[in-house]
Structures are given as structure tokens and as C-alpha cells.
Amino acid sequence: MAITAPLVQPASHLWSISPWRISHVRRELADTFTLTLDPPADAADAAAAFLPGQFNMLYVFGCGEVPISISGAAGEGGRLKHTIRAVGAVTRALRQLRAGDVVGVRGPFGAGWPIDDTAGSDVVIVAGGIGLAPLRPAVEAILHARERYGRFIVLYGARSPEDILFARDLGRWSSRLDTYVDVTVDRAAGAWRGNVGLVTALIARVGLEAEHTVAFLCGPEAMMRFAVGALAKRGVEAGRTYLSLERNMKCGVGLCGRCQLAGHFVCRDGPVFRLDRIPNVFQVREL
Amino acid sequence: MAGATRPDDGACVLDTGALEQLIELLRADGYRVVGPQVTDGAIVLNTIAGASDLPAGVTDDQEPGRYRLRQGTPEALFGYAAPPQGWKRFLFAPDETLWRAVRTEGGFRCEEEPLASGRTAMLGVRPCDLRAVDILDQVFTRSGVVDPRYQARRAATLIIAVECTQAGGTCFCASMGSGPDIVADDANSGADIILTEYTTAGAPLLLARPVSGRGGELLASVQCRQATAADCEAAAEAVKSAARSMGRQMPADVATLVGRSLDHPHWEDVAARCLGCGNCTAVCPTCFCSTVEDSTDIAGTTAERRRRWDSCFTRDFSTLHGGPIRSSGAARYRQWLAHKLAHWWEQFGRSGCVGCGRCITWCPVGIDITAEARALTEREGRTDANH
Amino acid sequence: MQIIDAIGRSLQQVPVFADLSADYHQLVAGCGALSVFQSGETIYREGAAADSFYVIRRGRVRLEAHVPGRPPCIVDSLGANDPLGWSWLVPPYRLQFDAKALELTRLIRFDAACLRRKMADDPRFACAIYERLVPVIVGRLAEARRQLMDLYGQPAGRSQAWR
Numbered sequence: 001m002a003i004t005a006p007l008v009q010p011a012s013h014l015w016s017i018s019p020w021r022i023s024h025v026r027r028e029l030a031d032t033f034t035l036t037l038d039p040p041a042d043a044a045d046a047a048a049a050f051l052p053g054q055f056n057m058l059y060v061f062g063c064g065e066v067p068i069s070i071s072g073a074a075g076e077g078g079r080l081k082h083t084i085r086a087v088g089a090v091t092r093a094l095r096q097l098r099a100g101d102v103v104g105v106r107g108p109f110g111a112g113w114p115i116d117d118t119a120g121s122d123v124v125i126v127a128g129g130i131g132l133a134p135l136r137p138a139v140e141a142i143l144h145a146r147e148r149y150g151r152f153i154v155l156y157g158a159r160s161p162e163d164i165l166f167a168r169d170l171g172r173w174s175s176r177l178d179t180y181v182d183v184t185v186d187r188a189a190g191a192w193r194g195n196v197g198l199v200t201a202l203i204a205r206v207g208l209e210a211e212h213t214v215a216f217l218c219g220p221e222a223m224m225r226f227a228v229g230a231l232a233k234r235g236v237e238a239g240r241t242y243l244s245l246e247r248n249m250k251c252g253v254g255l256c257g258r259c260q261l262a263g264h265f266v267c268r269d270g271p272v273f274r275l276d277r278i279p280n281v282f283q284v285r286e287l
Numbered sequence: 288m289a290g291a292t293r294p295d296d297g298a299c300v301l302d303t304g305a306l307e308q309l310i311e312l313l314r315a316d317g318y319r320v321v322g323p324q325v326t327d328g329a330i331v332l333n334t335i336a337g338a339s340d341l342p343a344g345v346t347d348d349q350e351p352g353r354y355r356l357r358q359g360t361p362e363a364l365f366g367y368a369a370p371p372q373g374w375k376r377f378l379f380a381p382d383e384t385l386w387r388a389v390r391t392e393g394g395f396r397c398e399e400e401p402l403a404s405g406r407t408a409m410l411g412v413r414p415c416d417l418r419a420v421d422i423l424d425q426v427f428t429r430s431g432v433v434d435p436r437y438q439a440r441r442a443a444t445l446i447i448a449v450e451c452t453q454a455g456g457t458c459f460c461a462s463m464g465s466g467p468d469i470v471a472d473d474a475n476s477g478a479d480i481i482l483t484e485y486t487t488a489g490a491p492l493l494l495a496r497p498v499s500g501r502g503g504e505l506l507a508s509v510q511c512r513q514a515t516a517a518d519c520e521a522a523a524e525a526v527k528s529a530a531r532s533m534g535r536q537m538p539a540d541v542a543t544l545v546g547r548s549l550d551h552p553h554w555e556d557v558a559a560r561c562l563g564c565g566n567c568t569a570v571c572p573t574c575f576c577s578t579v580e581d582s583t584d585i586a587g588t589t590a591e592r593r594r595r596w597d598s599c600f601t602r603d604f605s606t607l608h609g610g611p612i613r614s615s616g617a618a619r620y621r622q623w624l625a626h627k628l629a630h631w632w633e634q635f636g637r638s639g640c641v642g643c644g645r646c647i648t649w650c651p652v653g654i655d656i657t658a659e660a661r662a663l664t665e666r667e668g669r670t671d672a673n674h
Numbered sequence: 675m676q677i678i679d680a681i682g683r684s685l686q687q688v689p690v691f692a693d694l695s696a697d698y699h700q701l702v703a704g705c706g707a708l709s710v711f712q713s714g715e716t717i718y719r720e721g722a723a724a725d726s727f728y729v730i731r732r733g734r735v736r737l738e739a740h741v742p743g744r745p746p747c748i749v750d751s752l753g754a755n756d757p758l759g760w761s762w763l764v765p766p767y768r769l770q771f772d773a774k775a776l777e778l779t780r781l782i783r784f785d786a787a788c789l790r791r792k793m794a795d796d797p798r799f800a801c802a803i804y805e806r807l808v809p810v811i812v813g814r815l816a817e818a819r820r821q822l823m824d825l826y827g828q829p830a831g832r833s834q835a836w837r
Contacts, residue, residue: 014432014434014435015385015386015399015592016386016397016399017386017388017397018397019394019395019396019397021394031828059581061388061390061395061583061587061590062581062582062583062587062590063581064581065579065581065592085608087608087609087828088608091608100393102393102394102395104388104395104397128825128826129825129826130826157826158826159824159825159826159827163826184751186821186824186825186826187747187748187821188748189744189745189746189747189748190745190746191745192748193776194751195734195751195753196736196748196749196750196751197750197751197817197821198817198820198821200817200820201817204813205753205754205755205756219825219826220825220826222820222823222825223825223826226820246607247605247607247612248604248605248606248607248612250577250578250579251577251579253431253432254430254431254432255426255427255432255434255575255577256576256577256578256579256594256597257575257576257577257597257599258576258577258578258597258604258605260626260630260634262630262633263630263632263633263634264633264634265634268431268432280549283550284549284550285618286612286613286614286615286617286618287549287612287618
């Protein structure tokens with residue numbers, strides 16, 4: 001797994017896309033799938049370098065480009081995974097692609113999770129829905145250097161038992177004695193033996209020492225708003241809370257202006273922000 | 288202000304003939320000279336062949352939502368305020384191809400569109416617009432990732448600025464610290480030559496200050512006389528009178544005022560008048576937001592990506608899956624004004640507004656950015672009084 | 675008395691009652707008994723008399739509603755330290771959902787009639803109990819309403835979506 005400093009995008013190739021080949025398509029959920037991408041031969045080394053939480057712009061020939069978080073690395077040779085939910089024209093076009101097809105890639109872009117800076121702390125990961133995708137590399141990175149962290153807690157909320165993303169990974173993490181994993185769903189019937197309720201209920205129940213804890217959040221913005229409230233109730237302050245935001249973006253490097261949010265460009269200064277650096281985001285509507 | 292020009296700054300005085308010569312020299316040197324000219328009842332920036340294309344004896348009336356040309360000081364070449372379109376389009380193309388891609392066996396190959404070639408001389412850039420160019424320079428070339436397309440055009444551009452000796456009906460550059468004179472040191476202004484039009488007894492003259500080496504060479508090659516102290520004084524006085532006659536101003540504390548007014552009820556008030564047309568963003572000399580458009584030819588074998596100017600007033604601008612984040616007109620107006628006047632400081636250490644007044648003139652319903660900013664203060668005061 | 679002391683002590687570990695005075699801990703504990711349910715066992719059923727109030731010490735419990743012809747609809751799940759049941763607070767004292775243990779679950783069971791009697795005798799005690807249970811009720815209502823928002827569902831109008 002290659003996790004190193006972000007690349008500096010050479011200016012002369014700012015807009016150039018490089019063709020990556022799909023080596024594998026995995027259906028995750030009814031509307032969600034993971035593409036495993038092989039870098040072009042001349043870019044394999046550089047391509048492997050990414051920070052958990054960073055994203056690539058993925059291009060479908062003639063159709064358009066969308067920012068998609070990197071949801072994992074795969075083996076050697078700089079292979080990357082992107083987990084995508086088909087919700088619009090480009091993501092639906094991505095879903096039509098098969099192994100062997102080519103996707104245009106620009107990136108990786110943005111600031112990732114503070115994996116190194118939070119070593120020594122307890123870490124609580126709070127994910128909702130497809131928000132687990134940009135957090136999966138963070139979980140893997142922490143597990144990779146597990147001894148550098150204190151308690152490690154992964155809390156995940158999904159719509160229903162059928163909508164639980166990366167169930168196999170959740171099971172694998174959960175089987176470790178040094179990691180606490182809890183999952184909840186909004187609605188369930190019959191055979192489901194797990195939790196039902198909002199992910200905030202998991203935050204209220206989990207044992208944590210606020211002053212040693214940092215939280216990483218990713219999910220729908222309203223879910224993060226509620227989760228931030230639940231964490232604050234447990235004493236986890238904004239200065240120890242990190243979240244990944246989503247905004248409309250076209251360039252990925254702070255030039256197109258679309259993802260400007262207060263004093264930041266989400267593509268360049270985020271998508272991962274420390275909450276106290278974006279204090280207005282949940283207070284002011286339609287910001 | 289850089290201080291009054293003194294005769295020993297290398298300043299010289301150009302008449303129309305000398306200006307003609309200057310334009311000739313630039314054209315001979317391969318420059319496309321762009322300057323103001325009267326087209327369809329407005330002053331439009333476009334390629335000029337000579338000084339005779341400039342709008343001699345013409346001035347403009349500008350008010351919120353209104354723009355008209357009329358006769359001005361006879362023979363004056365620069366007796367009007369900011370023209371409808373700024374200079375942005377010559378540096379940051381409104382619509383350009385970024386790359387083309389061709390399907391190959393089992394994939395595709397992407398080829399970047401070559402960078403713009405050819406040199407441009409921009410003649411008649413006002414201090415507000417000169418500041419706007421510097422702001423765009425900062426956005427595109429001094430804030431991290433450099434935009435190669437902007438950078439290439441900017442590097443091939445020569446700027447002849449003209450100080451303002453007449454305030455426009457909607458401008459407020461004095462309160463933004465960006466005019467009517469060249470407020471930065473000449474050397475840091477971004478101009479190559481700075482002109483000031485003034486009248487001594489008789490025809491208008493142009494006091495010319497060389498700034499860059501290239502500007503100095505050009506002035507040395509035209510037939511002009513050295514400026515005297517009287518020339519410099521007359522020019523300085525003309526600029527001062529423009530500052531004095533400027534009717535509008537932006538509240539000095541506008542950045543913090545807007546920053547703490549994001550939930551202010553006044554945004555709804557503006558939204559009730561705002562048509563959401565985006566004219567303000569189209570004429571703003573510093574608005575830099577863009578979108579990209581991907582398309583293919585009809586056979587699906589070649590694709591291209593174009594970059595176009597975009598406006599935060601469109602719903603599409605903030606659309607994520609599901610819908611726009613800023614669905615209300617109030618949120619979109621606030622986005623524009625708050626970015627320009629407040630958040631720009633956090634991002635770039637200065638205001639994104641240069642006080643040119645274009646957004647006021649070209650708003651079809653005459654929304655006045657200075658009045659809206661002031662309304663935030665007034666309502667704030669009233670709220671405080673109630674508590 | 676030993677049992678009641680033990681219950682009083684374990685109540686101090688339960689966040690919702692942790693800050694009750696020692697006297698009130700004794701009052702509450704006086705109505706308590708320990709109870710254990712095996713995985714899959716029903717703790718109570720909708721419609722039955724709400725004669726008990728529970729605090730979960732270990733294990734997990736789910737609340738569900740019976741729907742004829744369909745699998746039961748799960749409305750909430752509770753775990754260690756969570757109070758279980760509040761129908762005992764309001765007439766006609768009838769349970770509104772089924773509660774089922776999902777694993778071996780240990781609870782403290784309080785006799786509702788006993789608590790109600792003590793609350794009627796001492797309005798300040800009643801107030802202390804309400805002050806601690808109402809926030810739980812309000813929190814669960816807010817969560818239930820947020821569950822209704824279908825936060826993770828596909829947004830409406832997505833055919834126009836940019837992505």
C-alpha cells in the first residue's frame with residue numbers, strides 16, 4: 001500500500017487526463033460499484049502515491065468528469081480503487097464500463113486525513129452511507145501502523161442492512177481485538193440482528209476519552225452535522241474533529257472557483273477540513 | 288499614490304500624433320493592439336488600427352442599470368469611465384478548448400490544446416482594471432497551481448494604463464484604494480507605460496510615465512517632449528478632481544461586516560430584486576469562476592473539453608447529486624458578494640472588488656453593491672438598538 | 675438489602691442516574707431487582723401492562739413492531755446503560771412495542787408501581803426522575819425523526835444531477 005505525500009501537479013499538464021485501464025469492476029450495492037484501475041505504464045510509480053482522503057477526477061470519454069475519492073490501493077503497480085455511486089450522468093456512464101475499458105484520470109488532489117498528525121491519539125471514525133469509501137484508506141493506514149494509535153473505533157451508519165458498504169472489510173476490522181467496530185442502520189426488518197438507529201446513537205454509547213480522541217467524519221452533510229453535535233456532547237471539540245466535504249468542482253486545483261467555501265477552495269484546501277477551520281459550515285445555510 | 292510625477296522620472300508628453308506613432312511601433316513589433324472604441328452605442332475593447340479608432344470627444348453617463356454615450360470634452364481620447372467589458376477576456380478566454388482526445392485501439396489519447404501565441408498590447412487600461420489584472424495574476428499564477436493558459440497570455444501582454452481624470456457615475460475606486468490614480472508603486476502596478484490625459488490651454492495631452500524597460504524603450508522611440516513641472520502638476524490636478532467627484536463609496540469595514548452578516552435578513556431583500564441573470568459576474572473584472580464542458584463529435588471518435596466563464600448565480604454552479612447547495616436567490620447573491628468582499632481577503636489577502644462600478648451599471652434592476660453593503664450596517668445598527 | 679445496595683451501586687454507573695443523590699439512589703434501588711434474558715427472548719410485548727422499567731446493564735435489546743404478514747419492523751436498538759421503556763410513566767401504562775434480547779442481556783428491572791408510588795409521595799423525587807428521563811425521550815424522538823429523513827437515500831431529481 002503506497003501512501004506518501006501528495007504530488008505536485010505539473011502546471012503544463014494541468015488539464016491533461018491520463019488513460020487508466022479498468023482491471024476489475026465489483027458490484028458493491030444496488031447502485032454502488034468499485035472500479036480497480038491500472039495506471040498507464042509510464043505513470044505507475046507516481047500514480048501509486050496518494051493520501052487517504054484524496055480524490056481523483058475521473059473522466060468518461062466525451063461524457064464528463066467527476067471528483068471521486070480514492071477508496072483504496074490494490075496490490076503492486078500503483079493500482080487504485082474508486083468506489084462510486086451512480087447518481088448522475090457521469091457516474092451512471094462509469095457504471096456502464098467493464099474490465100478492459102479506459103477511464104481518464106487526473107489527480108490525486110486535495111488534503112487528506114491527518115493520519116500522521118494524529119498518531120498517539122484515540123481515533124473515532126464516523127461514516128455514513130458511501131462516506132465510508134474515502135475513510136477506508138484511513139482505516140487501513142491506521143491498522144497498518146496500529147501501535148502508533150490509542151483506542152480505535154469505527155462507527156458506521158447505513159440506510160438498511162442491504163446498503164452496508166464494504167461489509168467484508170467491516171467484518172475483518174471488527175474481528176481484530178484492537179479495533180472496535182459498530183454498525184447501525186436506519187431501517188431494518190426481521191432477520192437483522194444489528195443496531196437500528198442513527199449513527200449518532202453509536203456515538204452516544206461508545207466509550208471514549210474526549211481529550212485524547214480525534215474524530216474523522218464522512219457522510220451526507222446533514223449526518224455529519226448531527227454527528228458533530230453528538231461528538232460535542234461527548235466532549236470532542238471542533239479542533240479535534242475532521243470531516244470530508246463535497247462541493248461541485250471542475251478543476252481540482254483551486255482555479256475554477258466553484259468549490260469556494262468561505263476562505264477555502266474545497267478541492268485544494270480540503271476535502272478534509274478540521275471543523276474549527278470551517279466553523280460556519282453547519283451554522284449558515286446554503287453556504 | 289506613487290507621488291506626483293516629476294519631470295526627471297523620464298516622463299514625457301504625447302500628443303495624438305505621438306500616440307499614433309506608439310501604436311504603429313507596437314503593431315510593427317507584432318502586437319495586436321487592443322483599445323477602446325465606439326461600437327453600437329457603447330465603448331468596446333477591441334483591436335484598433337490607430338489612434339483615430341479611439342473614442343475622441345466621447346463620454347459616458349453611467350447610473351445603476353443605465354449606460355449612455357454622449358459628447359464629452361472635444362478631442363479627449365479617454366474622457367469616460369470603465370467600459371462595459373473589462374480586460375479579463377484578453378487574458379482569461381471566455382471560451383477555450385483545453386484539450387482534444389482521440390479514440391485509439393482500446394483507449395484514447397489526450398492532446399492539450401497549444402497555448403495561445405501572439406502578443407497583445409492593451410491600451411487604455413484604467414487603474415481599477417489594472418488592479419483587476421493584478422488580482423487575476425494572483426489567482427491564476429501566484430496562489431499555488433499556475434494556470435498555463437492564463438500565464439502564457441499574460442506573459443505576452445503589454446499594458447498601457449491610463450489614469451482617470453473623470454469619475455464615472457457608478458464607480459467607487461477611491462474607497463477601494465484602486466484609483467483614480469495608479470495607487471500601487473508604478474513599478475509594481477503591472478503597467479508598462481502609464482498615461483494621464485490633461486488639458487493645458489488647447490488640445491488634450493497625454494503625460495506618459497515609462498514603467499517597465501520595454502515601456503521606456505517604446506517611449507524613447509516616439510517623438511515627444513520631456514514633461515515639465517507644469518505638465519506634471521496639471522496631470523496630477525486632473526486626477527485629483529476625479530477623486531473628488533466620485534459619488535459612491537464602499538464602507539471601509541465591509542469585509543468584517545459581510546463576514547458577520549451571512550445570516551442577515553437583508554439578503555432576502557436583495558433576492559426579491561435580483562433577477563439572477565449573472566450580468567454582474569460577467570462584467571466583473573475579477574470574477575474568475577469557470578466550468579468545463581465535455582463533448583464528442585457525432586461519430587464518437589474525438590472528444591474535447593472546453594472551459595467557459597461561469598457564474599455563481601446559476602443553480603448549476605453549486606449543484607451536487609440531488610440539487611444545488613445554493614438553491615435560493617438570497618444564497619446565490621450572498622455567495623457572490625461575500626466572496627468578493629469578505630472571503631477574498633481570507634483566500635488572497637485583499638478584496639476582490641476594485642470599485643469599477645460595472646456591476647452597478649450593468650445590473651438590469653440597478654442593484655448597487657455599495658448600497659447593499661451599507662444596508663447590512665444600517666440594519667445591523669437597528670437590530671442592536673432593539674436589544 | 676444486599677441486592678438493593680448492589681443495585682444502588684450499579685445505578686451510579688448508569689449515566690442517566692449517575693448524579694442522583696444517594697437518598698434517591700436508595701429510593702430507586704428499593705424498587706429494583708436483577709433480571710436476565712437469553713438471546714432471542716422477549717422482554718415484553720406491545721399491549722401488555724407497563725409494570726416495569728428497565729436499565730440495560732449488559733447486552734443488546736431491540737424494539738420492534740409486529741406487522742401482520744411481514745417480518746417485524748425494527749424501530750430501535752438499545753445497549754448497555756440505556757433506559758428501556760417509558761410507557762410506565764403515562765396512563766394507561768400499556769407497552770407500545772415489543773422488546774427482544776439480541777444476546778444474553780442483563781437488566782435491572784424496576785417495579786413501575788413501586789416507583790410511581792414513591793414519585794407520588796415525593797414530588798421532588800418525581801421531578802428528579804422526569805428530569806433524567808425526559809432528555810432520553812427527547813433524544814430518541816429526534817433520532818427517530820432523523821431516521822425518517824432517509825439521509826443515505828438517493829436524492830430526488832437525480833436525473834438532472836451533475837455527477
